Amino acid sequence: MANLQQHYDSISKWYEILDWGFEQFRYRKLRPMVWSHAAGKTLDLGVGTGLNIPYYPPGTEVTGVDLSAGMLEKAKLRAERHKVPIELLHMDATDLKFNNVTFNSVVSTFLFCVLPDESQPQALGEIHRVLVPGGKLILMEYVYSKKFWRRLWMKALEPLVYRLYRAGFDRNTHTYLKETQWKILEDSFVYQDTIRLMVVQKK
Numbered sequence: 001m002a003n004l005q006q007h008y009d010s011i012s013k014w015y016e017i018l019d020w021g022f023e024q025f026r027y028r029k030l031r032p033m034v035w036s037h038a039a040g041k042t043l044d045l046g047v048g049t050g051l052n053i054p055y056y057p058p059g060t061e062v063t064g065v066d067l068s069a070g071m072l073e074k075a076k077l078r079a080e081r082h083k084v085p086i087e088l089l090h091m092d093a094t095d096l097k098f099n100n101v102t103f104n105s106v107v108s109t110f111l112f113c114v115l116p117d118e119s120q121p122q123a124l125g126e127i128h129r130v131l132v133p134g135g136k137l138i139l140m141e142y143v144y145s146k147k148f149w150r151r152l153w154m155k156a157l158e159p160l161v162y163r164l165y166r167a168g169f170d171r172n173t174h175t176y177l178k179e180t181q182w183k184i185l186e187d188s189f190v191y192q193d194t195i196r197l198m199v200v201q202k203k
């Protein structure tokens with residue numbers, strides 16, 4: 001994780017410039033869909049620069065955690081600008097320092113496409129532990145298209161995406177959601193067949 005932390009610290013100043021076009025023309029429309037599923041005490045996991053902050057539903061009490069202090073600093077400034085009360089903590093998604101059954105919802109936008117596959121079961125285990133029974137995990141993540149030309153285009157772009165964000169389109173997050181632990185409430189694409197929204201409930 002040290003590499004990811006260093007990488008995001010080093011791009012935290014430029015992250016929003018790098019991502020501006022995607023945020024304006026793609027993600028801005030999708031974030032409210034994600035947050036419409038969150039309620040009560042909520043964890044924004046991999047909060048980044050806080051791009052979700054304007055979409056927190058009224059009445060939610062949000063804690064944002066991230067591996068990168070640089071990204072958290074930006075999130076703090078955004079929360080102040082939007083006058084949104086939020087607790088921001090420096091923490092690793094694979095080692096959450098919260099008690100069991102603390103949160104009603106956990107939201108993760110574009111974290112699992114960054115987390116290496118080998119860390120994903122551990123992060124999902126931690127999320128399961130800190131959710132209340134019946135609590136929801138809402139995931140919005142990139143995956144490879146099944147359409148030949150689009151997939152080829154994504155394959156061509158992947159080295160650049162990895163270089164910039166340490167992200168990949170080939171993560172297997174859904175395969176780590178154990179049937180005994182999670183009930184799938186929603187599994188759909190919100191942009192082409194490349195951005196997947198999953199809403200799953202702790203059994």
Ligand SMILES: C[S@@+](CC[C@H](N)C(=O)[O-])C[C@H]1O[C@@H](n2cnc3c(N)ncnc32)[C@H](O)[C@@H]1O
Pocket residue numbers: 001004005008045046047048049050051052065066067068071091092093094108109110111114115165
């Ligand atoms: C692509 S950014 C997405 C940020 C934000 N969720 C958004 O939607 O704009 C991924 C974020 O995950 C954070 N991150 C990566 N690995 C992490 C880990 N193990 N624990 C917590 N945060 C992590 C990075 O520092 C970065 O801020």
